[in-house]
Amino acid sequence: MNHTSYIEISKSAYKKNIQFLRSEVGENTIISAVVKGNAYGHGIENIVPIAEGGGIRHFSAFSADEALRVYNASKKKSEIMVMGMLQNADLEELINKGISFFVFEFDRLEEAVSTAKRLQVKAKIHVEVETGFHRTGFEWEDREKLFKVLHANQEHLTLSGLCTHYAGAESVSNYVRVRGQIKKYLAYKDWLIEKGLTFEKFHTACSAATFSYPETIMDMVRIGIASYGFWPTQETYMYKFKTLPENNKNPLRRLINWKSSVMSLKEVKMGEFIGYGSSYMAPRDMRIALIPIGYSHGFSRLLSNQGKVLISGKIVSVVGTVTMNSIAVDITDLNGVKKGDEVVLIGKQRKNEITVASFGESIQQVNYELLTRLPLDIPRKVIA
Numbered sequence: 409m410n411h412t413s414y415i416e417i418s419k420s421a422y423k424k425n426i427q428f429l430r431s432e433v434g435e436n437t438i439i440s441a442v443v444k445g446n447a448y449g450h451g452i453e454n455i456v457p458i459a460e461g462g463g464i465r466h467f468s469a470f471s472a473d474e475a476l477r478v479y480n481a482s483k484k485k486s487e488i489m490v491m492g493m494l495q496n497a498d499l500e501e502l503i504n505k506g507i508s509f510f511v512f513e514f515d516r517l518e519e520a521v522s523t524a525k526r527l528q529v530k531a532k533i534h535v536e537v538e539t540g541f542h543r544t545g546f547e548w549e550d551r552e553k554l555f556k557v558l559h560a561n562q563e564h565l566t567l568s569g570l571c572t573h574y575a576g577a578e579s580v581s582n583y584v585r586v587r588g589q590i591k592k593y594l595a596y597k598d599w600l601i602e603k604g605l606t607f608e609k610f611h612t613a614c615s616a617a618t619f620s621y622p623e624t625i626m627d628m629v630r631i632g633i634a635s636y637g638f639w640p641t642q643e644t645y646m647y648k649f650k651t652l653p654e655n656n657k658n659p660l661r662r663l664i665n666w667k668s669s670v671m672s673l674k675e676v677k678m679g680e681f682i683g684y685g686s687s688y689m690a691p692r693d694m695r696i697a698l699i700p701i702g703y704s705h706g707f708s709r710l711l712s713n714q715g716k717v718l719i720s721g722k723i724v725s726v727v728g729t730v731t732m733n734s735i736a737v738d739i740t741d742l743n744g745v746k747k748g749d750e751v752v753l754i755g756k757q758r759k760n761e762i763t764v765a766s767f768g769e770s771i772q773q774v775n776y777e778l779l780t781r782l783p784l785d786i787p788r789k790v791i792a
């Protein structure tokens with residue numbers, strides 16, 4: 409049985425992105441491939457082998473369930489790190505499998521210690537400190553207590569990392585805030601080192617920080633969006649642009665193409681309404697093509713009368729509302745469109761291209777959101 413659309417994932421694009429990132433961070437910094445959100449919609453099981461083929465040996469997941477999927481997909485004994493959610497009940501399995509995790513509050517820290525004690529296996533932890541993101545992290549005021557717990561339980565803990573996350577390194581409007589965070593992180597780091605603790609890795613940078621605040625690169629960077637071929641924002645790209653080599657001004661390549669096909673064709677007379685309601689009245693005699701893609705497939709309803717797709721190499725417009733399972737597009741000016749013809753929702757067709765950024769321009773849906781809203785059940789095909 410065929411799905412109504414499919415997503416291609418390009419291996420070579422991923423490898424190029426990693427090569428570029430490697431040139432940015434240097435040889436001595438670990439690149440942790442962030443695979444939260446089902447690898448930004450690409451599929452954890454697709455991305456892990458591609459990434460390992462490109463030399464990646466460290467993965468960052470949001471939650472325990474994702475980390476276990478990475479564990480099962482990994483063929484190279486890569487390191488795996490959970491940056492966010494886990495239940496106390498997950499700790500035993502994570503610790504036994506050597507999966508590391510962020511610790512940002514005392515009860516998780518205490519649970520980690522007691523589980524490690526019981527298992528007689530050290531828990532690998534990344535101590536997350538609050539520097540100004542105000543989501544998760546140990547407060548500066550709690551440093552004495554934090555130090556005491558870490559120090560007292562050294563035989564049960566591997567201090568794999570000391571980390572933080574920046575609150576918007578992708579926009580210069582947050583410049584002061586991010587600078588403040590860097591300062592606070594370094595102060596926390598110095599204080600803990602002064603007290604005699606050592607950490608295997610200091611890591612703070614996401615994609616945007618890596619590009620815009622190179623001093624945040626440290627021992628490891630946690631790279632999500634850039635590895636999938638996107639600049640975190642247009643602003644980050646503009647900032648970076650002048651330093652990119654002349655022969656490689658566009659070093660990040662999108663991995664995905666999203667394709668469907670024409671389901672049906674119809675003639676509509678001038679003055680008739682197309683689809684539900686009255687949002688689109690045919691301004692002339694028209695021909696439309698129905699495409700079996702709707703908001704249930706991740707094609708936002710906000711793209712009603714807004715979205716664009718490619719058919720026969722030409723850009724055509726969505727007319728009427730996006731429904732749960734289909735859209736109508738205006739093909740009046742195209743010749744010879746047939747049922748079954750390829751429709752490109754994201755990607756190239758002949759000379760034209762629909763980018764992920766174009767969704768951001770029309771409906772403010774940032775690339776992160778568009779990607780992660782592509783449903784799990786749309787088949788992904790890995791291509792060269």
Ligand SMILES: *Cc1c(COP(=O)(O)O)cnc(C)c1O
Nearest residue numbers: 442491573614615630631632633
């Ligand atoms: C998502 C995330 C990243 C990666 O962010 P990108 O902008 O996709 O590179 C890094 N660190 C943490 C803690 C994250 O949650």
